[in-house]
Amino acid sequence: MHEVLRGLDFCFSYLDDVLVASSSEQEHFDHFKLIFQRFDEYGIVINLDKCCKAEVQFLGHLVNKDGIYPPPDKVTAISNYPKPTTVKEVRRFLAMINFYRRFLPNAAETQIPLLKYQKGNKRNDKTPVVWSPEAVNAFEKCKSDLVNATLLAHPMENKPICVMVDASDNAIDIVGPLPSSDGYAYLLTCIDRFTRWPEAFPLENITAEKVAEVFTRDGLHGLVSQAK
Incomplete structure (x- = not known):
């Protein structure tokens, strides 16, 4: 093709x-x-x-005139996913949830308790998982966030894009909402970043928010020229 x-x-x-x-x-x-x-x-x-068709499914997403959203059958399958018993199963769950990561604000921050299980472990590690209360809450929140995921609006030609960034010691989140004439902001995309390795940027008086702005330039690609 x-x-x-x-x-x-x-x-x-x-x-x-x-x-x-x-x-x-x-x-x-x-x-x-x-x-x-x-x-x-x-x-x-x-x-x-x-x-x-007024709506089509393409590469695991439903697309219509209003925007893009996860297919209900995929959301149901992930929301019914049982609590993993091994590190390998935790990886599998995170891979499924992160396929729809751009619909999920604060995904990196939410997943921190689950990502700790992967530290130092091999990809196919069948080590049993000892669940902490924080990890259980993170697992359930990941699923509930996907169930409540909002539709991502299509970019509008010649319309400005607002970029809101937030950062902590563990994660960086970028939300790209799209303002409209009816007074509501429509979500365009969510971007976040989590890394186990320290990263350095040659910026004076660096702050977490400043680092988030750097990632915005990469994450929003051609749309960043419309951002304000």
Whole structure:
């Protein structure tokens, strides 16, 4: 599929799924014409049952005109995940929850008690986990935060993006809300950072908030130019 759509930079394909990003309804129709021409050239047949949907699932996310959110079946599966009994199972749980990390404010801070189980252990370590009250609370909060995860709004062209950063001795959190004309702020993305290794930055009078600003430039990529 990558070869079929080569050069069409408005397409994002994975296996037989193709996501098309356009800035207007007319441009969207024009993009589809180009895609259909390519499909015709390569003899690709479209499954009509998968067309004309108000909402689509793409790479483990549901996407509609309002934004992006985790599929309910994935949320249910993770929320029903039993308490891990080994370090390996803790890693597996964290991998599942972190797939939807950008929907979860303060994820790094919340996960600290669980991450401590991984310190110094190998990836497939089957060492039994001795649960502390803090770790149990963190495990349950991870699941409840995902259940209550908000929809992430699509970026709006020519609209400013507000960036709010917070930091502690353990973690850095960045939240990118999007202001709107109705007075509400819509969540664009959540970014956080947790590392077991010390990191140094050549900044004068460095503070945790300043380090968070550095990560913002990397985490928001091209959107940072709209941020304020």
